Amino acid sequence: xxxxxxxxxxxxxVLLIAGLAxxxxxxxxxxxxxxxxxxxxxxxxxxxxxxxxxGPDWLGGRIEEVLKKDVKRSLVFDLVDLPGLGIKTSDIGNxxxxxxxxxxxxxxxxxxxxxxxxxxxxxxxxxxADVNMEGFVYDxxxxxxxxxxxxAGSPSVVRLMAHRFADELVFRYTGEPxxxxxxxxxVSEQGAARELFVxxxxxxxxxxxxxxxxLNLMPRWSPDRRFLVFTAYRNRNxxxxxxxxxxxxxxxxxxxxxxxxxTPALSPDGNFLAFASSHEGNSELYRLDTRTKAIQRLTVNPxxxxxxxxSPNGRELVFxxxxxxxxxxxxxxxxxxxxxxxxxxxxxNAAPVWSPRGNWIAYVCRVRKEYKLCxxxxxxxxxxxLTTGPGVDDxxxxSPxxxxxxxxxxxxxxxxxxxxxxxxxxxxxxxxxxTHNSAPSWSPAS
Amino acid sequence: xxxxxxxxxxxLVASMALIGMPGCSKKSVQSGGDSQSTQGMAKKxxxxxGGGSGSSGTTDxxxxxxxxxxxxxxQSAGGGLRGLDxxxxxxRVGNGTMxxxxxPSGSDGRQLDEIxxxxxxxxxxxxxxxxxxxxxxxxxxxxxxxxxxxxxxxKSNPGAQVKVEGHCDERGTADYNLVLGExxxxxxxNYLVELGIGANRLSVVSYGKxxxxxxxxxxxxxxxxxxGHLALKTGK
Numbered sequence: 001x002x003x004x005x006x007x008x009x010x011x012x013x014v015l016l017i018a019g020l021a022x023x024x025x026x027x028x029x030x031x032x033x034x035x036x037x038x039x040x041x042x043x044x045x046x047x048x049x050x051x052x053x054x055g056p057d058w059l060g061g062r063i064e065e066v067l068k069k070d071v072k073r074s075l076v077f078d079l080v081d082l083p084g085l086g087i088k089t090s091d092i093g094n095x096x097x098x099x100x101x102x103x104x105x106x107x108x109x110x111x112x113x114x115x116x117x118x119x120x121x122x123x124x125x126x127x128x129a130d131v132n133m134e135g136f137v138y139d140x141x142x143x144x145x146x147x148x149x150x151x152a153g154s155p156s157v158v159r160l161m162a163h164r165f166a167d168e169l170v171f172r173y174t175g176e177p178x179x180x181x182x183x184x185x186x187v188s189e190q191g192a193a194r195e196l197f198v199x200x201x202x203x204x205x206x207x208x209x210x211x212x213x214x215l216n217l218m219p220r221w222s223p224d225r226r227f228l229v230f231t232a233y234r235n236r237n238x239x240x241x242x243x244x245x246x247x248x249x250x251x252x253x254x255x256x257x258x259x260x261x262x263t264p265a266l267s268p269d270g271n272f273l274a275f276a277s278s279h280e281g282n283s284e285l286y287r288l289d290t291r292t293k294a295i296q297r298l299t300v301n302p303x304x305x306x307x308x309x310x311s312p313n314g315r316e317l318v319f320x321x322x323x324x325x326x327x328x329x330x331x332x333x334x335x336x337x338x339x340x341x342x343x344x345x346x347x348x349n350a351a352p353v354w355s356p357r358g359n360w361i362a363y364v365c366r367v368r369k370e371y372k373l374c375x376x377x378x379x380x381x382x383x384x385x386l387t388t389g390p391g392v393d394d395x396x397x398x399s400p401x402x403x404x405x406x407x408x409x410x411x412x413x414x415x416x417x418x419x420x421x422x423x424x425x426x427x428x429x430x431x432x433x434x435t436h437n438s439a440p441s442w443s444p445a446s
Numbered sequence: 447x448x449x450x451x452x453x454x455x456x457x458l459v460a461s462m463a464l465i466g467m468p469g470c471s472k473k474s475v476q477s478g479g480d481s482q483s484t485q486g487m488a489k490k491x492x493x494x495x496g497g498g499s500g501s502s503g504t505t506d507x508x509x510x511x512x513x514x515x516x517x518x519x520x521q522s523a524g525g526g527l528r529g530l531d532x533x534x535x536x537x538r539v540g541n542g543t544m545x546x547x548x549x550p551s552g553s554d555g556r557q558l559d560e561i562x563x564x565x566x567x568x569x570x571x572x573x574x575x576x577x578x579x580x581x582x583x584x585x586x587x588x589x590x591x592x593x594x595x596x597x598x599x600x601k602s603n604p605g606a607q608v609k610v611e612g613h614c615d616e617r618g619t620a621d622y623n624l625v626l627g628e629x630x631x632x633x634x635x636n637y638l639v640e641l642g643i644g645a646n647r648l649s650v651v652s653y654g655k656x657x658x659x660x661x662x663x664x665x666x667x668x669x670x671x672x673x674g675h676l677a678l679k680t681g682k
Contacts, residue, residue: 137530145532151538172530
């Protein structure tokens with residue numbers, strides 16, 4: 001009994017000293033790696049090429065390049081270099097016969113679990129070009145060609161074919177839909193205006209959605225991916241919350257209460273829209289019941305409350321409040337009950353987003369005067385800084401698989417969009433055009 | 447001994463709760479989708495109306511500032527993936543499933559023309575701006591002096607309407623800077639009201655860090671961007 005007391009006193013002392021000495025970060029880093037390790041080992045996968053099935057030489061190479069990057073970004077697979085292992089991939093042929101059998105055997109011996117190959121061609125039919133792609137999968141565990149896919153479409157969807165096939169691979173080995181077909185909405189400076197854009201998750205195929213010549217800010221997806229909600233300054237004296245339907249471009253105002261109406265966020269079931277509004281004085285949080293149109297005020301406080309983000313089960317919200325001076329993260333029930341402060345470290349923590357798996361909340365933390373990405377567990381026990389160095393990092397948004405974040409940063413000068421793994425590794429820049437790209441929001445998986 | 451066991455069991459329960467979360471969320475999303483699919487048809491009609499009224503540029507204020515709302519819950523899971531097949535049949539991959547061609551007709555530069563006109567009018571009137579400290583919305587002595595002169599001008603031009611714009615430097619989040627910008631704009635407005643200017647002649651707007659005066663990543667520039675800008679309203 002006394003021993004237990006002694007140990008707990010000793011532990012308490014150690015924790016206290018650790019906190020005071022400010023070494024919590026390095027301690028949290030160790031815990032973090034353990035907590036986010038995937039429940040499976042990465043599956044080693046080799047892409048044995050997309051052969052030319054008639055058509056231009058670049059076609060197969062383009063598909064192979066996109067596919068390999070998707071496979072790598074999935075974090076489900078470990079992309080192996082087949083020629084580097086001495087495997088002659090061209091022998092794979094059409095996947096039947098002695099040549100391919102030899103390649104399968106070689107791959108299995110070298111520890112490659114999955115082999116992928118395919119064929120792509122382009123032909124003119126009825127005056128329209130048509131791309132055909134086939135992809136096949138060999139699994140060394142069962143020692144058989146487990147199946148494949150055949151796609152057809154216009155040359156403009158070549159990248160989408162590769163993305164689709166990559167997602168099928170993820171689906172096959174995890175049961176999850178993959179993220180290769182997801183999109184990222186963001187804000188891009190166009191002259192003196194800021195307009196909404198949507199691009200593929202890898203930064204390709206950016207398209208402009210709004211063109212009203214002024215400010216359109218902080219887009220967020222609807223759970224069904226069909227709409228974006230965002231703050232619009234169409235009338236410069238009020239900032240409303242608008243909605244746009246992606247398939248039609250149709251746009252209308254959903255919240256127009258007067259004052260500043262910002263940071264809209266739809267609940268995971270689409271039944272509520274949480275947002276901040278200053279129409280009753282200072283910025284407070286509200287939620288709109290999207291079916292009854294009833295608006296419920298969630299916070300009552302003389303300081304600023306904003307940036308709500310839903311827990312994946314829709315029961316709680318994390319948000320920002322400067323009720324203690326600087327902005328800090330708080331949690332509450334989605335009806336405004338049970339408010340408690342989540343962050344205590346640092347004097348500036350903002351822009352929280354709850355991970356789709358529920359186990360982390362990403363946010364912007366001010367560390368030594370720099371604005372960086374941090375993550376914290378909803379119980380406040382684990383915390384880690386993900387980015388370092390100069391530049392203002394802002395607006396983190398989770399990938400639907402919870403393995404990545406997208407964010408904006410001025411690390412390279414102008415504000416651009418970047419992707420990073422949830423463990424802080426593999427930063428990848430996604431935008432290169434334009435003068436200012438910001439406020440990225442990652443779509444749900446389809 | 448019992449104490450340690452207690453601690454362990456608390457940790458176990460906590461970690462189980464965390465592990466359980468994704469499962470819970472999936473269920474709630476699916477059940478939401480199921481319950482909505484029955485009323486989906488009726489809702490879609492109303493969403494069309496909302497879009498129609500919205501695209502004409504007016505605000506639907508019939509229900510205290512709330513516009514129409516479509517169903518946005520997930521209707522079906524699965525993501526359109528059909529799985530690998532030993533004899534795969536052809537799947538047509540389309541492009542235009544989710545993104546409409548943008549209608550640029552709304553972009554007529556009207557807003558920017560208005561801003562240019564306001565800027566010209568403001569500088570002709572000699573209105574002065576207020577600069578703020580880092581993280582701060584407190585008006586400095588220098589700021590008070592500027593506002594005192596602005597108030598004098600407004601008193602001798604009783605018909606003038608002024609819009610106070612709150613601006614922030616690029617440090618900090620876009621979201622919080624909108625709230626900070628509003629605090630700055632309101633601090634300026636409140637001080638002008640203290641100086642005897644009617645509140646009905648003053649409006650506030652926050653631009654956060656979205657419309658900086660200066661684009662460099664340097665304190666000299668940041669200083670210029672932490673601002674309460676007085677814009678003289680032109681037109682109505």
